[in-house]
Amino acid sequence: MPRTIVDVHVLQTVPPSNLNRDDTGSPKTARFGGVVRARVSSQAWKRSTRTAFEHLLDRTELGVRSKRLVELIGDEIVRQDSSLGEKAPQLAKDVLAAVGIKTTPPRSKKDAPEESGYLVFLSARQITGLAELGVRAAHSGDGVSKADAKKTAKSEHSVDVALFGRMVADDTDLNVDAACQVAHAISVHAVENEYDYFTAVDDHKNADAEEDAGAGMIGTVEFNSSTLYRYATVDVDRLQDNLGDAKATRRAVEAFARAFVTSMPTGKQNTFANRTLPDAVLVVLRDTQPINLVGAFEEAVTEQPRIASAIERLAVHAGDLHAAFGETPVAAWAFGPGARLDPLTDKVGAQRRNIDATIGALGEAVAARLA
Numbered sequence: 001m002p003r004t005i006v007d008v009h010v011l012q013t014v015p016p017s018n019l020n021r022d023d024t025g026s027p028k029t030a031r032f033g034g035v036v037r038a039r040v041s042s043q044a045w046k047r048s049t050r051t052a053f054e055h056l057l058d059r060t061e062l063g064v065r066s067k068r069l070v071e072l073i074g075d076e077i078v079r080q081d082s083s084l085g086e087k088a089p090q091l092a093k094d095v096l097a098a099v100g101i102k103t104t105p106p107r108s109k110k111d112a113p114e115e116s117g118y119l120v121f122l123s124a125r126q127i128t129g130l131a132e133l134g135v136r137a138a139h140s141g142d143g144v145s146k147a148d149a150k151k152t153a154k155s156e157h158s159v160d161v162a163l164f165g166r167m168v169a170d171d172t173d174l175n176v177d178a179a180c181q182v183a184h185a186i187s188v189h190a191v192e193n194e195y196d197y198f199t200a201v202d203d204h205k206n207a208d209a210e211e212d213a214g215a216g217m218i219g220t221v222e223f224n225s226s227t228l229y230r231y232a233t234v235d236v237d238r239l240q241d242n243l244g245d246a247k248a249t250r251r252a253v254e255a256f257a258r259a260f261v262t263s264m265p266t267g268k269q270n271t272f273a274n275r276t277l278p279d280a281v282l283v284v285l286r287d288t289q290p291i292n293l294v295g296a297f298e299e300a301v302t303e304q305p306r307i308a309s310a311i312e313r314l315a316v317h318a319g320d321l322h323a324a325f326g327e328t329p330v331a332a333w334a335f336g337p338g339a340r341l342d343p344l345t346d347k348v349g350a351q352r353r354n355i356d357a358t359i360g361a362l363g364e365a366v367a368a369r370l371a
Helices: 042-053 069-080 088-099 124-140 146-154 159-164 236-243 246-262 306-325 339-347 355-370
Strands: 005-017 029-032 035-040 063-066 120-123 180-182 185-187 194-200 217-235 280-286 331-335
Touching: 005 246, 005 306, 035 217, 042 159, 042 180, 042 246, 063 069, 063 124, 063 159, 069 088, 069 120, 069 124, 088 124, 088 146, 120 124, 120 159, 124 146, 159 236, 159 246, 217 236, 217 246, 217 306, 236 246, 236 355, 246 355, 280 306, 280 339, 280 355, 306 339, 331 339, 331 355
Parallel strands: none
Antiparallel strands: 005 217, 005 280, 029 035, 035 185, 063 120, 180 217, 185 217, 194 217, 280 331
16 A cells, blocks of 8 residues: 655755763764764754644644653643632542553652653643542542543644553553654764863953953863754655644645754754755655665765765765666655756656745645545
């Protein structure tokens, strides 16, 4: 049975920066093709994509990932019925217990609402629905139905839950398989991390003529600069299963494509002002399987200009793979500045458009296939 797969490939140049740090504060790296590459973890870019959803989708279509579920559901219970203020925390605990999520008092704060032992991803509609069960139980005195609580927690998933999935350790029946996969971004070339030595002046001390001229603080910040290859894929059929609505699925695909392309992790952003937009974006609609094109950069790019060379490499590799494995994309679109994108139209058959036209055409194609 033909599938509907959306692959998003991005080439993006980032100036000196530290987008995503490891436990020592150094920019993350990975060894690929025998050399060290700059790396940005998939978790970091998924987080920035989810954050961008807040400007692209209605709040009711999104979720909240938190351990403080008693507080979240309790607040919603009070919003629905202000007379239940004192009972709200206990009602929220009862609702979560009926779902199968255990809560315990937090270690750090006394008299604070109980928390789950791990982060749980719930949609805004699920929080509202669970609160309604708590209100109903308070007025009926019958307690919270486990069947109703589980049904509420398993229905009306938000776009971000449907895309990125959910794992509930206490009850695997509440798990949601992710419809989206995001690769770790890596540089198309070798990198060496560098160090910025900085000093900070003590303004008050500096104004005193009798004080020495030494700095109030000294330190170092590690950084690198790179042209990154980024890749993500969305299984539209899985997304449709998770959301249960074709129109919501189209909105989710369009929002994800725009958010993934234009978002950026915020690590050390104030220090480096490193926010850029991609040099080239290739969106491919397939009916077979996802295809990561990172093999184009197994041999590190050394040619200049680097961006044009990377785009050429990407286009040639995609064309060669399609020819070798009989892959014929349903459709492909490319956008980015300048004439450097010509190889993507010539060798991949991508239609050259801007971001709005590409996302519009992608949404129409997805809607047609879902119909």
